[in-house]
Structures are given as C-alpha cells and as structure tokens.
Amino acid sequence: MAETGLPAGWEVRHSNSKNLPYYFNESQKQSRWEPPSGTDTEKLKAYMAEHHSQRELGLDSGGLNGNANVNKIRASHLLVKHKDSRRPSSWREANITRTKEEAMSIILGHEQRIRSGQTSLGQLAVSESDCSSARKMGDLGFFGKGDMQKEFEDAAFQLKPGEVSGVVETASGLHLIERLE
Template identity: 70%
Template sequence: MVSQSQTPISSFVPRLPIRHLLNPLPSQSPSDTGLPSQWEVRHSNSKNLPYYFNASTKESRWEPPPGTDPEKIKTYMALHHSTPANPSASGAAKDGKIRAAHLLVKHRDSRRPSSWKEPEIRRTKEEALEILRGYERRIKGGEVSLGDLATSESDCSSARKKGDLGFFGRGDMQKEFEQAAFALKPGEVSQVVDTASGVHLIERLE
C-alpha cells in the first residue's frame, strides 16, 4: 500500500490478549499455501489484513517468508483473502478527500521489493512497466476491471479489497500518486503512475 508503515506487526496491538490477535485460518497446510513449514496465514484485527506467522518462532511479517511458493500463495490469498470493497467501512467522505483504488506492480528498485505474494521481487523496472501496460490494455479495453485484476495481481496489500484504498486527502499519499488520483474524475483510470513504491494504475471511485 502506498502509505503503509513497515512497523513490525507485534507493535500494532500489544495490549490485547494473543488469542484475539492471532487468528489462524482453518484447513491450512504448506501444500495449500506454498508457505514453508511452521508458517501460516493469520489475520491482524488492528489492520484488518492478513499476515504471515511462524508458530514455532512467533515471528510475524506482512510479506511471505523466504522459501514460499509464489504461485501457490498468490492463488491461496486471492481465494481466501479477497473481499469486495466496502465503502461504509471507511465512513463518509470528508471535505477535500477522495476514494480510489489502484493496481501496483513493484520492481527490484522499489523501496520495498517484496509483496504479499512474492518474498523477493527481482523484476526490473522496465519489466514492471511492460506488465502494467498489459494490464492497462486489458482494463481500458473492457476485458476486466481494475478491481478484479488487482485482486490477484497487485503487489499492494489492498489487493484483498480489490485495490480500494478508501478515502484519503492531500498529503496522505506519495506526491506522484496524489497528483494523478486527484486529477481523475470518478470512474476514470489513470495512465501509468511511477512512484518510489513501484508503478501503478489508479481508478477514482465514486
């Protein structure tokens, strides 16, 4: 996510009993998730997002650990952790704020070259641009919506919400992202937007 902090998960919710914070999903196995042994997907109540937890070492992280099968974890997370965006969850839009969704493709020079589906992203920026332009053609050609494609392909944790970032105002996002998002009309999709996080397509939501 464009504005997401890298603070360790354990620092978000230190006062709550552990049973309320670490909620494993049922019927998980390494063959289902592609995660290494002892790792599983859990849910952060404070962030309302899934994360990865090692039951043996008690380590928790937002990105999958080394040794994860990228295709298996991508499929698992898209099936079990992608839910329709819920506008009411963010509350009513405040003055000067807009709501947008995005599809992010990271590359090896992104400020965090890892994502929920890849522990280490090695593609070049040129390769990321080529991938994103392919997505752009499909979206603008009417083949698929940005939200549906973001569910499985975006390198942002907002993929679980079809890329929906909720409402935000000026100064909340990176400058290039903010300028592109605020320039859109509701329903419009941007051209490629380049930020320190990677390359994006942005859709202004109603």
Template identity: 65%
Template sequence: MSESGLPTDWIVKQSTSRNLPYYFNTQTRESRWDPPDGTDTELLKTYMANNHSAANTRTEGMDAGNGKIRAAHLLVKHNESRRPQSWREANITRSKDEALNIIKGYQEQIQSGQTTLGALAVSESDCSSARKRGDLGFFGKNEMQKEFEENAFALKPGEVSGIVETASGLHLIERIQ
C-alpha cells in the first residue's frame, strides 16, 4: 500500500484530455477512472486533496517550473493499441505496419516543411488532443507512458521526435517548452 492508499503498482496520473486524475497500473498498463479494488479510501481522499485538488492541478497558464515540459503529439493507433478507437474511428482495424506507414508519411511531410505537427494533428491524430493541435500541456516525470516521456524529455524546444511506440500507438512528439 502506498501513501496514496492505492494497491501496489497503482499510481494516480492526470488525464491530458479531461484534466482529471485517473488510476494507472504500472505493471499491467490498465487505466481507469474509479479507484481499483483494495484501495484505502481514507488515505486516497487525503492524498487527492493534497496532490490533485483544483489548486494543485495543471492549468493552461502554468509555466514550465518544477521540471515540467510542454509537448504536442500526433498519434496513430492500430488494432494492437491499448484502446483501438478514437474520436475519428469507433473501431480501428489497421495493422501496426499500416499505422507505421501512415505515420512515416506524416513524418516526411513535417521534415520537408510541407506542414507542421500541429496542423496535421488537428485532422489526423487519433488522440482527443487533436482539437488543441496535439498540445498535451505541461507534464512532469511519471505522468506519461515511459517511452513517450523518455522521448519528450530528450527533445529540445522546437524539436520533433522520431516515431515513438507506446501501448497507445505510434507517436510523433514535438517539444514546445
């Protein structure tokens, strides 16, 4: 049991699309809005009040202090993605290879200067952040999937990553701040 009152391997993360806390199992990669079975609800209430109250959550006007960075991404999901659905498609059936070919095409367009990641994300990203040009806002360590976080933090502001694979799908990441 952790200080949060959550069972072993469970942590609290902040949703970028809803700006709400959710529960994530670091071993199984399961995520959920409701606390998992075995949670000490009294400890969780105290933890949430101290760490995830309205006064403590990420806001649009927040600066990059406290080791946080700001990034945008373009996500292409496939049939092996954690949730093979998006605002664009109710049931994503494309293979991982098809998704890879699609994101390589987007990468070429960005690298050639034909378009920007943000411009493509609006219509092509399978993440709900598309409506914000892929902008995920500010986030710190241990708030994103490991592969995503490692690549985002390795970028300098203005740089775009290579193709990054996570349980969610394939990403191109642009560090904003």
C-alpha cells in the first residue's frame, strides 16, 4: 500500500454518503474528516492527489432529472485557510497557523498561476485547497441561493460558466471560485 503519511493505526477510507475520503483508526474506532495529529502532511498531500481526486469527478452533474438543478449553479473552489478562519485545520494541516496576510499571498500566487494558464483551478485544488472538496478537484456540486456563505454565494452567482473569481473572503478563509455550470 502507498505511504499515506498518517500515524500508525490510521488509514484513509471512503465515505459513501459524502463521496469523500476520511481518516479512520480501527483500534480506536475513531473516524474524522481532518487528519490526526502527527500526520506527515506532505506525504498525505501526495497520496491524496494520486489516489483520491479525479476518479470521483464523474458525479451527478445532471441531477436525478432535467429539472433537479433549476435555479442552482455548480462551482468549484480553492480554499486557503488562516489561523483566524472559522476552523483553522484541514486535510492538509491539523493546525493552521499562517496569518491572513500569508494566506492572501498564497492564494494570489495560485490565482496568478491559474490566470496565466499554467494550471487550472481544479488541478491546483487537488493538492493546495484546504477544503475536503480538493478530492473532487474543488467541485462543490450544485447549490442554490442560501446554501453557501453569503460572500461566497454572491461571487459564485455573478460568474458565468468557465469564469474564475478574484479572491473571495468568508469566515472559512480565502477562496478562488470557478463556475462550472
């Protein structure tokens, strides 16, 4: 089995209900969305990018029928959290200590790489986003008005399909958003 970077006893499993990977410790009967302390985040990042990203992408973009997504849009995002974020931890880092200014510098670098055509938001999200949606190239699926934080929703609904936002700040952190549908 490939090296996950997780501490002894921990493994990556897949949630059927959320269609996302999570962390599980059999001996402790403990599961969690965030990596346990003691995780080698660089190894975990590489493992997740290789084993838990693009294969989940063929998800239900059409809904159950043609009308399932009326008044909804589909977007992906890349999230960079900082120490003042609502939950300053992620699958990449158990304890995020960077400042908001450092997070802004990071996300502006990501934005520059995307706008230059060097990479896509989805490709970058797989290894760099602090959201668990990274496993799905940042794809959040379909959502409607009232489903997301207001700042995020306002920015996402203003985009045309294929457009990428500038930096959007919410209580969760700093986002780049790409409208997919």
